[in-house]
Amino acid sequence: MTEETQAAPVHTTVVENAPIAPLTTMRVGGPAARLVTVESTYDLVDAVREVDDADEPLLVLAGGSNVVLGDEGFPGTVVHVRTEGVRVESADSCGGATVRVEAGTNWEALVERAVAEGWAGVEALSGIPGSTGATPIQNVGAYGQEVAQTVAQVRVWDRVEQQIRTFSNLDCGFTYRHSIFKGTQHRGMSRYVVLEVVFQLELADLSRPIGYADLARQLGVDLGARVPLAEAREAVLVQRRQRGMVLDETDxxxxxxxxxxxxxxxxxxxxxxxxxxxxxxxxxxxxxxxxxxxxxxxxxxxxxxxxxxxxxxxxxxxxxxxxxxxxxxxxxxxxxxxxxxxxxxxxxxxxxxxxxxxxxxxxxxxxxxxxxxxxxx
Incomplete structure (x- = not known):
């Protein structure tokens, strides 16, 4: 399915020869020739289209948790995605919660809110750094859950067709740590730039069935049991901290x-x-x-x-x-x-x-x- 873009207020900053390492969790790599920071979906599309039209190298960066940039830096434009927003489109006991999330929204903040709101399905993905828009690209998963289980739609900018498209879950080609967004390339980077992700989450006080043995042992339950959402989240954070997998400036x-x-x-x-x-x-x-x-x-x-x-x-x-x-x-x-x-x-x-x-x-x-x-x- 395709959609038309439309004009919107500009929320963009541009910096030449900009340091990129501080924008990544590995904290390595040289500067970008040009850093464009965008704060709206419309500006994200415009920035990517401008770089492609100029036939210049492009790197789209959000949370920076899954990239290692070379010491020489990037000889083109890095588009830094800072779009944020969570919109509940529907919520009822029959259909659950349908939640539309901007690509630049912090993933951990979204999971924290989901647990607080009683939206089950992503609690085992607590503590994962990065942005929401990156999660379907990698089909992010941990402790028995993957985002493929809750993603309903992914809205993207197609750099080849120069238009916005919406992919259903089945269209995303989800497999282990992979998707169509990771597997389809254009000029050395992904063909698709994620703009929004729509999640379909269960309205529940209890977690999805616990599917990871270490997590079940910590919680003192059998595999397949369900526990209060907050307990599941905290147990996951404990497991991740033990493995050095929760961001800490001093660690x-x-x-x-x-x-x-x-x-x-x-x-x-x-x-x-x-x-x-x-x-x-x-x-x-x-x-x-x-x-x-x-x-x-x-x-x-x-x-x-x-x-x-x-x-x-x-x-x-x-x-x-x-x-x-x-x-x-x-x-x-x-x-x-x-x-x-x-x-x-x-x-x-x-x-x-x-x-x-x-x-x-x-x-x-x-x-x-x-x-x-x-x-x-």
């Missing part, structure tokens, strides 16, 4: 992109080969984690592979200065962290070293979750 374990690698999805044959290698390296009684996949494949744990390949929490690149500029989180092996002085080259060198070490040991090639701009792993 370098949170200066990261969260999980740097996705959990591998293997064919049955590939998983059997992983088991064989694990038995050889670690002993015959060791079994790699195995999780069901809806397409008949096998999902395993990237964190387990990293740890068992010899990269423990706090691991630093051999030969690093003291203190090391980058290391694995001291709380979780999946997070590559900036210890305060890292460059993007430091971050990528460590990530590459770990990826290659896992592949040598287990024959599984890890895939980075954050977008690398001006960098290659």
């Amino acid at each position: 370098h374990d949170t200066w990261s992109c969260g999980s740097f690698f996705t959990n591998p999805i293997l064919t049955v044959g590939e998983f059997e080969e992983l088991e064989r290698r694990a038995h050889t390296v670690l002993g015959p009684d060791v079994r790699p984690p195995r999780f069901a996949d809806p397409h008949g494949n096998v999902k395993t744990s990237a964190a387990w592979l990293i740890d068992k390949a010899g990269f423990a929490k706090g691991y630093e690149l051999p030969g690093s200065s003291i203190p090391a500029p980058a290391s694995l989180s001291t709380k979780h092996t999946l997070a590559v962290t900036n210890r305060g002085t890292a460059s993007s080259s430091d971050v990528v060198a460590l990530a590459r070293h770990i990826r290659d070490g896992v592949e040598r040991t287990f024959g599984v090639r890890l895939v980075n979750e954050p977008v690398l701009v001006g960098l290659e792993l």
Whole structure:
């Protein structure tokens, strides 16, 4: 479905040679040739269209929690999305709550409000940094929930067709940490710029069924149980803080992109080969984690592979200065962290070293979750 754009008041600022690292959670990378900050959907569309019409490089940035920018910076325009707003379109016991959210709205603030309002379906996604508009791109998920379970529509600017389009849930192509918005490229970046996300949430005092074993143990309930929304949210925040996954200015374990690698999805044959290698390296009684996949494949744990390949929490690149500029989180092996002085080259060198070490040991090639701009792993 397509829509027409219309004129609106301008809420835009422009800065030349602007620092970008402070706008990201990893806090690395050089400046942008031009930074355009937009505060309305109309200005977001206009800014993107202007850059595309000029045939210049474009980077759309919102919460900055899933991007690593190269040390040389970005030689084009970074459009910083600061659009904010939450509109309840309907709320009743039959249909639940239909909530339309501007792309630049802080995700954690939205989840906090959902719990307070009694909107169930995103409580397990508490504490995730970044913007709401980024969540359908990655099909963000944690602790047994994914946004694919609650996204009703995604409204986007199509850079190819130069028009606004609305995608239904089925049109989004959601799979594990993936969507049509991530998979469809135009001139090196996504073809689609997310403008708004519409969520369909249940009106309830209780959470959706608990689907994560550690969370169930902390809450003292069985898998599949439902608990008060506020209790579910707080338990998730406890779990995330234990792993350094809740932003904290004073904690370098949170200066990261969260999980740097996705959990591998293997064919049955590939998983059997992983088991064989694990038995050889670690002993015959060791079994790699195995999780069901809806397409008949096998999902395993990237964190387990990293740890068992010899990269423990706090691991630093051999030969690093003291203190090391980058290391694995001291709380979780999946997070590559900036210890305060890292460059993007430091971050990528460590990530590459770990990826290659896992592949040598287990024959599984890890895939980075954050977008690398001006960098290659």
